[in-house]
Amino acid sequence: MTTVLDSHHADVAIHGGSLELVVTRVSLEADDVISVTLADAAGRKLPDWRPGAHLELVLPSGLLRQYSLCGDSRDTFSYTVAVLREAGGRGGSRELHDTGLVGKRLRVNGPRNHFELVPSRRHVFIAGGIGVTPILAMVRSLADDASWSLHYGGRTASSMAFVTELSAIGGPRVSLVPQDERGLLDVDAILADADESTAVYCCGPAPLLAAVTDAHARLAPDASLHIERFAASSPGSGTPAAAGDDKPVEVLLRRSGLTLNVAPDRSILDAIRDVVPGMPYSCTEGYCGSCEVAVLEGTPDHRDEILTPQERERGTTMFPCVSRALSEQLVLDI
Ligand code: FES
Structure with a gap:
């Protein structure tokens, strides 16, 4: 600091x-x-x-x-x-x-x-509505001669933000698709030639994310797919923090020196907030990232919608509003 x-x-x-x-x-x-x-x-x-x-x-x-x-x-x-x-x-x-x-x-x-721009030979950006915001920062950061395309859909032309700046940055690499004039983004066509040298980034409403995830699996499984959610993928998901067969978990808060015994019917976040009222949180559904905490020991049972498979494997961070533990004890950096 x-x-x-x-x-x-x-x-x-x-x-x-x-x-x-x-x-x-x-x-x-x-x-x-x-x-x-x-x-x-x-x-x-x-x-x-x-x-x-x-x-x-x-x-x-x-x-x-x-x-x-x-x-x-x-x-x-x-x-x-x-x-x-x-x-x-x-x-x-x-x-x-x-x-x-x-x-x-x-x-x-x-x-x-949680939506890092990875280096790639080619980037394909797909934005729906206000989901264009992180993508504006991404395309601005790429080199002038970088290979990328942006497919930006919105309800109407007047609802689509930053179009002048995007067009100035990308010229013909930017395709604007107001729904009332041109219909929905043709996700299958956009992903048809995406291969292992392509990184696909998508941010927007849940139906667009679902369409891109589906098209990626069918048409472009070798491309890397990066998705940013603004809301849970379906109401009530991530996985509930307390599913029927959950076990109690012991959580040691290393910096606070406190040990919590979290019952199966409570989230770890709720238990932490009992003793650390200032613990940040927002969505309580595992998609916003507010409650992220570093894991010092133990194995999390990840139920969020944020971490990549690689980040889950590393197990160094978790979202206690929904995630629990595979080990009997977790030690958290709180
Ligand atoms: S409060 Fe949103 S991810 Fe935990």
Whole structure:
């Protein structure tokens, strides 16, 4: 951690991955989409991030919401996220749209990245609606002569954010598909020639993710597939934290020096929050990443929708809102 105060070019202090930033700008980017730019109040440098990363915003009401960073990752003094007003959502996006945010201080957690851009000979990006945000940061970071294509679908042209910037970056590599004019993205055609030299990235609503996952399995199993979810893949998933045949698990919190005996009908997160009330969490369904914790000993039973098979195999991190243990004891870095 670097903590240097009162210097414009010093790094901002990080307290457990949490920052207090001030909203410097709010812009309307498309129908019902705003971008929100945050910076340190004293103008200090912010922690680095790479495309695919997200921030967790602590809203004035206390709600926690995750938003992908869509600004330029080389800009080390501000973060920008984009927020779609979701009329049927749980209230977080309405709060951000309806509050006069400029000048307000917001606590943010992160940046964290579960959607890393891997090097590849060729990248194929598939974005639905507000899912374009992490992909905007990705295509901006690629070399001018890189081989990539972006297939961006939205309800209508006026609902699609960042189209001018995307077209300026990618020119003919960017295909815009407003549904009311051109129908849905033709996922089978997009993936038809994806081979082992191709990395496919998809972010968007659940039906698009399902279509891409299905087409990948049928048509392009040798390509690597990277998916970012904004919501559980189906209502109620990840796997429930307490399934009928679960066993009790002993959880040792190494830094707190506490041992918890977690009954089969409780999540490990709930048990942790009994003794560590500030433990972050948001979705409680294993897709947002808020409750991530490092595993020091023991074998997690991963039930989240975030980790890759390789990350599951490594077993060094887990999401205790849904995941449990294969070993009798887990030792966590809390
Ligand atoms: S609270 Fe969202 S992954 Fe655990």
